[in-house]
Amino acid sequence: MKFNRHLRNKSGLHLILMVVSLITVAPYFWILSTSLKFRTEVFTQTPKWIPWPINIQNYLEMFEMAPFHLYLLNTIIVVTGILGVQLVTITLAAYVFARKNFWGKEFFFFLFLTQMMIPIHATFLPNFLTLKHFDLLNTRVAMMLPFFASGYGTFLLRQAFRQIPKALEDAAVIDGCGGLRFLWHVLIPLAKPTLIAFSIISIVSHWNDYLWPLIVTDTPEVRTLTIGLGMFVQQESGADWTLLMAATAFVTAPMLIFFLVFQKKFVESFMLSGVKG
Amino acid sequence: MKRIYRLTTYGYLLPGLFFMGIFTFIPVFMSAYLSLFKWNINNPEPSFTWFSNYIEVFKAPLFWLVLRNNLVYAFTTIPLSMSLALFLAILINQKMGWVRSLYRGSLFYPTMIPMVAAAMLWVWIFNPGLGIFNYYLGFLGFPKLEWLYDMRYALIAIIIMSIWKNFGYYMLIFLAGLQGIPNHYYEAAAIEGATGWKQFRYITFPMLAPATLFVFIVAIISSFQVFDQVFVMTQGGPGDRTNVLVFYIYQHAFRFWDLGMGSTLTTLFILGLLVAIWLVFRVIGRRVYYEV
Amino acid sequence: MRKIILLVTVFFFITGLLSTSEIWAQKEKSKPKLLRLTFYYPVGVAGPLARVIGEMTDKFNKENEGKVEVVPVYSGDYDPTMQKVQTAIMAGNPPDIFMVEISELPTLLAMGAVLSLDDYIKKTEKGYWEDFFAPFRENAVIGGKIYGVPFQRSTPVLYWNKEAFKAAGLDPEKPPKTWDELKDYATKLTVKDKQWGVTISGGWNDWLFEGFVRQNGGFLISPDGLKANFDSKEAIEALDFWVELKHRLKVGPPHSTWGSTPPDFVGGRTAMLYHSTGILTFLKRSAKFDFGVTFMPQKKTFGAAVGGANLMIAKKIPKERQEAAWKYIEWMTNVKNTAEWSVASGYVAVRNSAYDDPVMKEHVSKNPEYLVARDQLKFANGKMMAKNFQKVREILKRQLDDSAAGKIAPAEAMKIAQKEIQAVIK
Numbered sequence: 001m002k003f004n005r006h007l008r009n010k011s012g013l014h015l016i017l018m019v020v021s022l023i024t025v026a027p028y029f030w031i032l033s034t035s036l037k038f039r040t041e042v043f044t045q046t047p048k049w050i051p052w053p054i055n056i057q058n059y060l061e062m063f064e065m066a067p068f069h070l071y072l073l074n075t076i077i078v079v080t081g082i083l084g085v086q087l088v089t090i091t092l093a094a095y096v097f098a099r100k101n102f103w104g105k106e107f108f109f110f111l112f113l114t115q116m117m118i119p120i121h122a123t124f125l126p127n128f129l130t131l132k133h134f135d136l137l138n139t140r141v142a143m144m145l146p147f148f149a150s151g152y153g154t155f156l157l158r159q160a161f162r163q164i165p166k167a168l169e170d171a172a173v174i175d176g177c178g179g180l181r182f183l184w185h186v187l188i189p190l191a192k193p194t195l196i197a198f199s200i201i202s203i204v205s206h207w208n209d210y211l212w213p214l215i216v217t218d219t220p221e222v223r224t225l226t227i228g229l230g231m232f233v234q235q236e237s238g239a240d241w242t243l244l245m246a247a248t249a250f251v252t253a254p255m256l257i258f259f260l261v262f263q264k265k266f267v268e269s270f271m272l273s274g275v276k277g
Numbered sequence: 278m279k280r281i282y283r284l285t286t287y288g289y290l291l292p293g294l295f296f297m298g299i300f301t302f303i304p305v306f307m308s309a310y311l312s313l314f315k316w317n318i319n320n321p322e323p324s325f326t327w328f329s330n331y332i333e334v335f336k337a338p339l340f341w342l343v344l345r346n347n348l349v350y351a352f353t354t355i356p357l358s359m360s361l362a363l364f365l366a367i368l369i370n371q372k373m374g375w376v377r378s379l380y381r382g383s384l385f386y387p388t389m390i391p392m393v394a395a396a397m398l399w400v401w402i403f404n405p406g407l408g409i410f411n412y413y414l415g416f417l418g419f420p421k422l423e424w425l426y427d428m429r430y431a432l433i434a435i436i437i438m439s440i441w442k443n444f445g446y447y448m449l450i451f452l453a454g455l456q457g458i459p460n461h462y463y464e465a466a467a468i469e470g471a472t473g474w475k476q477f478r479y480i481t482f483p484m485l486a487p488a489t490l491f492v493f494i495v496a497i498i499s500s501f502q503v504f505d506q507v508f509v510m511t512q513g514g515p516g517d518r519t520n521v522l523v524f525y526i527y528q529h530a531f532r533f534w535d536l537g538m539g540s541t542l543t544t545l546f547i548l549g550l551l552v553a554i555w556l557v558f559r560v561i562g563r564r565v566y567y568e569v
Numbered sequence: 570m571r572k573i574i575l576l577v578t579v580f581f582f583i584t585g586l587l588s589t590s591e592i593w594a595q596k597e598k599s600k601p602k603l604l605r606l607t608f609y610y611p612v613g614v615a616g617p618l619a620r621v622i623g624e625m626t627d628k629f630n631k632e633n634e635g636k637v638e639v640v641p642v643y644s645g646d647y648d649p650t651m652q653k654v655q656t657a658i659m660a661g662n663p664p665d666i667f668m669v670e671i672s673e674l675p676t677l678l679a680m681g682a683v684l685s686l687d688d689y690i691k692k693t694e695k696g697y698w699e700d701f702f703a704p705f706r707e708n709a710v711i712g713g714k715i716y717g718v719p720f721q722r723s724t725p726v727l728y729w730n731k732e733a734f735k736a737a738g739l740d741p742e743k744p745p746k747t748w749d750e751l752k753d754y755a756t757k758l759t760v761k762d763k764q765w766g767v768t769i770s771g772g773w774n775d776w777l778f779e780g781f782v783r784q785n786g787g788f789l790i791s792p793d794g795l796k797a798n799f800d801s802k803e804a805i806e807a808l809d810f811w812v813e814l815k816h817r818l819k820v821g822p823p824h825s826t827w828g829s830t831p832p833d834f835v836g837g838r839t840a841m842l843y844h845s846t847g848i849l850t851f852l853k854r855s856a857k858f859d860f861g862v863t864f865m866p867q868k869k870t871f872g873a874a875v876g877g878a879n880l881m882i883a884k885k886i887p888k889e890r891q892e893a894a895w896k897y898i899e900w901m902t903n904v905k906n907t908a909e910w911s912v913a914s915g916y917v918a919v920r921n922s923a924y925d926d927p928v929m930k931e932h933v934s935k936n937p938e939y940l941v942a943r944d945q946l947k948f949a950n951g952k953m954m955a956k957n958f959q960k961v962r963e964i965l966k967r968q969l970d971d972s973a974a975g976k977i978a979p980a981e982a983m984k985i986a987q988k989e990i991q992a993v994i995k
Contacts, residue, residue: 013373014373014376017368018380021379021383021384022383024387024441025383025386026409027398028386028390030401034401042407046412088292089296092290092293093290093293100286111294111302112293114551115301117551121523122543122547123300123308123547124526125536125543126303126305126308126311126540128530130299145296145299146300148292148296149292149295149300149301151297204389207391208393211504211523214508229397230509244401245397245398248397252389252390252391256390258389263378264378266389267381270388271449271452273450
């Protein structure tokens with residue numbers, strides 16, 4: 001009796017999970033399906049999930065309509081540039097917050113925390129005016145600048161540094177390895193999981209940026225994938241769903257592939273982001 | 278010796294502070310300053326005007342509609358995504374072997390794709406005549422609504438889509454929190470005769486408090502930042518029924534080129550955000566239980 | 570391993586910084602020998618038009634090799650293009666040539682951003698300016714001065730699904746010609762939850778609405794862009810007709826977007842559609858059924874507001890760049906290219922004599938539907954324009970949306986529109 005009830009509960013559990021998973025995944029499958037159809041096959045009253053005949057022309061045509069390969073390159077450059085500088089700023093700041101005592105420490109830490117609460121969505125207008133003043137509009141750097149400092153990353157890393165026993169540093173100082181060297185050779189390697197977690201979150205989040213790049217870029221040379229997709233879609237009669245879905249599939253593919261390959265690491269990173277908070 | 282020590286310490290902070298100063302803190306003061314000026318197409322040179330921009334903002338009925346839209350959005354997406362996320366996290370946390378990563382991946386992947394991509398997809402899904410949403414809903418007896426093209430339902434459509442996009446991330450946070458609850462708590466409770474709902478209420482929920490707080494704050498910030506999906510799916514319409522704060526600011530700054538009003542709205546937005554977060558911390562933050 | 574990551578990140582960071590200098594370098598390069606001009610343009614219709622513009626520009630660049638090179642920059646739809654143009658102007662770095670939606674001209678003038686072209690036009694071949702259709706010319710002229718040359722122009726038209734007509738017992742070759750017929754046919758064609766009788770597309774519904782007001786013998790804003798006329802009898806009656814169709818009789822959807830309605834038509838969701846002539850090519854490629862194109866039905870007269878974009882030159886650029894820009898515009902609007910652009914894009918050819926071009930002649934003999942918009946020009950007027958036009962649009966669309974949903978009476982709605990718009994365009 002007990003076994004049956006256990007089994008019923010388990011199957012109920014799986015049923016719910018399967019249904020929800022299906023509902024969540026189905027839309028993406030719909031993207032792929034639509035992207036492989038011919039234009040005339042799209043406007044049917046009953047949805048056709050399996051495209052037949054298959055049309056890969058859409059994927060070729062979309063590159064003719066807009067330079068998506070260029071957009072991809074720009075996105076990679078921007079995301080890497082942001083991460084590169086972020087790692088520098090957060091590591092340095094987290095180190096002193098975790099290890100040193102100095103006048104105004106609480107105040108400055110509070111500042112770093114507040115930075116997390118004021119997103120780009122709140123400051124885009126004044127930041128736009130600042131960049132306009134310095135003639136930096138329509139550059140890849142413009143898309144990176146507001147994100148170089150990360151209160152969130154500093155906070156996360158500080159937690160990680162604090163986990164490392166103080167005795168280790170004291171021993172290192174005695175051995176003549178202090179300050180930056182200690183940071184570089186000991187702290188950073190020990191905090192690797194957090195650094196990786198933060199990197200993944202930063203990459204995903206800035207890969208998907210939209211509002212800020214929208215405002216500061218004008219030309220295809222510096223355009224990123226999300227903006228390219230958004231523009232692709234705004235055509236006055238944006239009705240070419242096969243093309244749009246092909247473009248959508250292309251734009252979402254990199255992160256998804258990345259995710260599928262490194263799923264464990266991704267999941268760990270995002271899970272880590274909340275617990276220690 | 279001590280002085281040098283001190284200086285290098287601040288040196289470590291300098292890079293971060295530098296960028297934060299220019300791109301987070303100065304903008305706050307900039308927008309507050311500019312909000313006191315009339316600066317738009319009719320007034321190409323900024324002219325000082327005290328607080329008349331603020332008066333204009335509060336007098337415009339559209340502003341209150343926008344605020345209402347944003348609040349409705351927040352008060353629906355937040356509880357719905359959080360409870361859905363928590364429910365699924367509990368389910369996934371059960372013993373089940375390799376299928377777990379399959380479920381987890383399927384539910385979490387929407388977080389990986391850009392909001393604009395999801396938005397484009399859902400415009401197509403919500404198409405009244407040709408979209409799969411109406412088609413399958415029809416089997417459940419629902420009428421075929423116009424969704425994004427109906428003033429009554431456009432916001433609901435955006436809410437549905439946003440929940441689909443975000444719940445996976447919250448679910449992961451809850452999952453992490455759940456995995457941090459020591460098993461012996463549940464065993465002890467079972468011995469005492471407490472099962473199911475009681476276990477949830479007295480063990481799970483309190484122990485999840487830090488995770489819940491985190492998700493709550495992220496959800497609040499994210500619901501006031503909502504922009505991408507509105508921009509792509511409805512452009513604020515129909516009839517401004519999906520116009521939200523950030524979009525409203527964007528309209529004033531980059532459509533109407535009213536930089537004075539844009540700054541005013543920006544200042545109000547930042548104030549509102551900070552107040553909201555401060556409130557959450559005061560009211561709820563106190564009650565959060567951290568296990569040492 | 571760590572060192573590699575560090576090096577890689579530094580590398581990309583430097584690349585990012587370098588990309589800023591590459592923009593400055595371009596500005597320098599264009600000075601001495603080669604004049605490199607930027608051209609911001611919107612693509613208003615589905616189709617590989619960016620490629621067509623690219624190809625046509627390549628030909629121009631070849632002809633002017635070593636002297637002038639035009640770099641076309643696709644800037645999205647009309648709104649984003651206007652935004653980018655304005656941003657660039659405000660940053661002191663305007664594109665040399667640009668195409669924005671015609672109603673934005675007064676705003677650009679207020680910004681001092683647009684060059685008057687009268688001197689250049691005087692110097693071109695005789696009859697050049699007059700060869701452009703009169704309604705198209707209207708939106709290029711303010712205060713007696715010419716500021717743009719028509720290029721990407723259109724009018725709204727009425728599309729009708731011939732098979733749907735047959736199914737409803739209507740003559741598939743006889744589309745409605747008057748408002749009353751429209752109402753009558755739409756009612757017969759409406760099948761609840763399956764097919765709308767007539768869709769008046771949302772998105773640019775303000776543009777379509779202006780057409781209806783014209784059909785009723787009225788206008789919305791005076792030609793000088795200073796006096797609003799929304800509370801006139803003609804405008805209120807036009808809105809009332811809309812509300813009748815969309816709300817009281819429910820033969821058409823109260824709201825939609827500019828991009829959602831063409832698929833609706835192709836998918837059989839609506840039997841008739843008010844939309845730009847620009848989607849004709851898309852419809853022909855995607856529809857599995859026979860359909861027709863005709864003038865928008867009349868009330869007191871046939872009427873339409875023209876739409877689209879004109880080619881303009883930035884004011885604050887050096888004289889030699891202005892002249893090179895004019896060369897490009899003159900070239901793009903010569904008879905042959907006008908015809909070629911029209912055939913490739915589906916937009917109305919902006920010059921009369923383009924219709925004598927052999928390529929054009931062949932195209933319209935095979936596809937007479939493309940002539941409908943041109944023929945409707947007889948009854949068309951310039952599109953309303955005013956300063957702060959984006960705001961005007963928002964105000965008008967808001968009232969159109971609200972009344973179509975039955976939330977406000979037409980007279981009331983137009984009164985509000987009148988008050989708010991008049992305040993904004995002074």
